[in-house]
Amino acid sequence: MKDKSKALEALLQENRVFAPPQDFVAQANANDAAIYDQASADRLGFWARQAESIDFFEPYNEVLEWDAPFAKWFVNGKLNVAYNCIDRHLKTDRRNKAAIIWEGEPGDTVTLTYQDLYREVNKFANVMRKLGVKKGDRVTIYLPMIPELAIAMLACARIGAPHSIVFGGFSADSLRDRIDDAQSTLLITADGGWRRGSVVPLKGNADQAVEGDSPVKNVVVVERVGLAKSNANMVEGRDLLWHELMKESSHICEPESMDSEDMLFILYTSGTTGKPKGVVHTTGGYLVGTASTHRYIFDLKENDVYWCTADIGWITGHSYIIYGPLANGATTVMYEGGPDYPNKDRFWEIVEKYGVNIFYTAPTAIRAFMKWGTQWPESRDLSSLRLLGTVGEPINPEAWMWYHKFIGGERCPIVDTWWQTETGQIMISPLPGLTKTTPGTATVPFPGIEVDVVDEQGNSSDAGYLIVKSPWPAMLRTVYGDPERYKSTYWSRFDDYYFTGDGAKRDELGNIWVMGRVDDVLNVSGHRIGTMEVESALVDHQSVAEAAVIGKTHELKGQAVAAFVTLKDGFEGTDDLMAELKAHVAKKIGAIARPEDIFFSAELPKTRSGKIMRRLLRDIAEGRKLGDTTTLADPSVVQKLMSQNDE
Numbered sequence: 001m002k003d004k005s006k007a008l009e010a011l012l013q014e015n016r017v018f019a020p021p022q023d024f025v026a027q028a029n030a031n032d033a034a035i036y037d038q039a040s041a042d043r044l045g046f047w048a049r050q051a052e053s054i055d056f057f058e059p060y061n062e063v064l065e066w067d068a069p070f071a072k073w074f075v076n077g078k079l080n081v082a083y084n085c086i087d088r089h090l091k092t093d094r095r096n097k098a099a100i101i102w103e104g105e106p107g108d109t110v111t112l113t114y115q116d117l118y119r120e121v122n123k124f125a126n127v128m129r130k131l132g133v134k135k136g137d138r139v140t141i142y143l144p145m146i147p148e149l150a151i152a153m154l155a156c157a158r159i160g161a162p163h164s165i166v167f168g169g170f171s172a173d174s175l176r177d178r179i180d181d182a183q184s185t186l187l188i189t190a191d192g193g194w195r196r197g198s199v200v201p202l203k204g205n206a207d208q209a210v211e212g213d214s215p216v217k218n219v220v221v222v223e224r225v226g227l228a229k230s231n232a233n234m235v236e237g238r239d240l241l242w243h244e245l246m247k248e249s250s251h252i253c254e255p256e257s258m259d260s261e262d263m264l265f266i267l268y269t270s271g272t273t274g275k276p277k278g279v280v281h282t283t284g285g286y287l288v289g290t291a292s293t294h295r296y297i298f299d300l301k302e303n304d305v306y307w308c309t310a311d312i313g314w315i316t317g318h319s320y321i322i323y324g325p326l327a328n329g330a331t332t333v334m335y336e337g338g339p340d341y342p343n344k345d346r347f348w349e350i351v352e353k354y355g356v357n358i359f360y361t362a363p364t365a366i367r368a369f370m371k372w373g374t375q376w377p378e379s380r381d382l383s384s385l386r387l388l389g390t391v392g393e394p395i396n397p398e399a400w401m402w403y404h405k406f407i408g409g410e411r412c413p414i415v416d417t418w419w420q421t422e423t424g425q426i427m428i429s430p431l432p433g434l435t436k437t438t439p440g441t442a443t444v445p446f447p448g449i450e451v452d453v454v455d456e457q458g459n460s461s462d463a464g465y466l467i468v469k470s471p472w473p474a475m476l477r478t479v480y481g482d483p484e485r486y487k488s489t490y491w492s493r494f495d496d497y498y499f500t501g502d503g504a505k506r507d508e509l510g511n512i513w514v515m516g517r518v519d520d521v522l523n524v525s526g527h528r529i530g531t532m533e534v535e536s537a538l539v540d541h542q543s544v545a546e547a548a549v550i551g552k553t554h555e556l557k558g559q560a561v562a563a564f565v566t567l568k569d570g571f572e573g574t575d576d577l578m579a580e581l582k583a584h585v586a587k588k589i590g591a592i593a594r595p596e597d598i599f600f601s602a603e604l605p606k607t608r609s610g611k612i613m614r615r616l617l618r619d620i621a622e623g624r625k626l627g628d629t630t631t632l633a634d635p636s637v638v639q640k641l642m643s644q645n646d647e
């Protein structure tokens with residue numbers, strides 16, 4: 001799949017149609033197509049009905065107040081997210097139901113019932129209150145996928161302290177930037193985490209991130225791998241051990257009464273500038289949006305075991321491991337480690353062991369499973385599965401068919417869900433008991449969601465930009481500390497429409513095919529990386545004069561980072577320097593941003609007006625015949641680059 005345009009062509013020629021299986025339809029949470037008509041006839045009424053499944057301490061008096069582009073949902077309602085995700089289930093048969101089934105990479109397991117979760121969350125909420133964390137204070141969480149991560153975020157929600165979770169794969173520098181931007185006073189981390197048998201040195205990174213001038217007053221450390229093993233150093237007066245603090249803490253903690261529009265969390269995501277954006281999500285709308293989509297799209301039933309394989313450091317983990325599922329009283333599985341550790345059937349072993357019914361993963365993972373071979377899933381009993389989902393990038397039809405056949409046993413509907421950190425909730429997806437699907441399309445908007453494909457002028461079109469036409473409950477409310485950036489990034493390209501940054505097409509059946517980003521955001525293994533962030537990391541190295549970064553089509557990752565670098569005088573583009581630059585990016589941002597390829601060039605190909613020709617760089621990186629080069633200022637630059645790729 002070297003040639004991206006060919007892959008896209010193949011995607012659009014895909015016309016196999018899969019109708020929901022009859023027995024699935026019969027039991028589905030949504031099996032009457034009237035849900036779409038009703039929602040479009042009365043969108044706010046639809047969302048008001050969804051809000052009935054959420055407990056408000058004080059009722060809201062208006063569904064939506066829209067002062068474009070600023071939205072308030074469930075206006076003046078008072079509620080608490082942790083109360084909705086835990087306390088209210090204790091009054092029902094769910095009290096002793098497994099809320100979280102957790103498995104560590106080494107094979108250790110913990111099951112937290114709703115009652116257990118209540119106790120742990122309250123205890124940690126009291127710990128934070130004792131440390132002086134008040135409603136509105138930001139708390140940064142830098143943890144591996146361990147139960148304490150879920151407990152910490154719910155405890156934050158309980159006391160009204162917005163969390164900012166930083167994925168454990170991010171570097172010390174990235175962590176520092178995010179802490180500083182949010183001005184967090186508390187950092188929660190672990191001595192380390194397990195990844196493919198080795199220890200990720202989280203505490204070491206955390207120490208660097210808060211060294212010197214930092215808003216962080218205390219660091220709470222979970223002992224995950226053992227302090228000795230991780231070489232973690234505890235700083236007297238600043239660092240405190242989780243289990244020590246928990247020992248003395250009371251398990252009664254009244255939840256804060258939060259306004260619907262109080263901030264629930266900040267999550268940083270890459271944009272088109274060098275500085276990641278703090279996407280702000282609030283309380284009422286976010287919970288209504290995630291809980292309702294989770295219930296309908298994943299067809300959740302009381303006894304289901306549901307597993308989303310994302311990391312909670314990304315939005316998918318926030319919305320569909322924790323908040324949506326727990327608000328619905330589900331049993332949600334959390335797994336700490338790699339999919340191929342110790343063997344390539346680890347995921348299928350987990351499905352078999354816990355009898356997972358609903359499984360949600362990313363196309364990049366499916367492509368890896370395909371490469372590893374069918375013997376791995378075939379050696380496990382996957383008959384408990386009844387529904388599959390994907391998220392993060394367009395799924396290529398081959399991967400869809402493989403997933404359908406070898407994981408779903410040709411009986412499970414697949415929901416291809418399109419959404420973003422900013423949308424908070426799934427926006428485009430089949431409803432598994434209603435929607436006919438075709439491999440590669442996320443199909444149609446969720447009821448109550450209005451999207452369109454528009455041309456440059458903002459007119460509805462069959463190909464162009466994906467936009468959202470009206471506000472939705474879990475939408476981002478702003479960019480933390482930067483409402484102007486919120487307006488200019490999302491709401492200025494087309495008047496009154498939310499601009500997604502994605503290109504899309506619509507077919508004759510009305511299905512929407514999301515084609516990928518049209519801005520300078522890469523999608524590497526389903527993770528967003530801004531080209532500017534990588535460029536800034538490169539020019540931060542003493543040898544680099546200028547850098548241009550592009551996404552190169554990659555068989556497994558979807559896209560891989562490729563960098564074009566011009567060096568300062570006196571430096572030579574050796575293999576050693578190449579390795580050093582790759583390591584430098586990993587150190588500055590995190591391993592996910594490490595360039596796969598670096599091309600050295602005396603100059604970068606630019607137009608006569610000085611714009612770097614990224615399309616050309618993409619052609620070079622992918623070894624393609626070059627298109628139009630007539631606008632190039634100096635054609636010889638390209639010849640030299642091309643010859644490098646042949647080497």
Ligand code: WTA
Nearest residue numbers: 391392393394416417418419420421514517
């Ligand atoms: C891409 C992840 C096609 C898209 C939830 C979007 C998808 C970006 C799909 C958001 C899908 C996500 N089909 N593309 N089903 N799901 N994307 O913020 O480019 O990490 O803009 O949120 O992923 O990535 P983010």
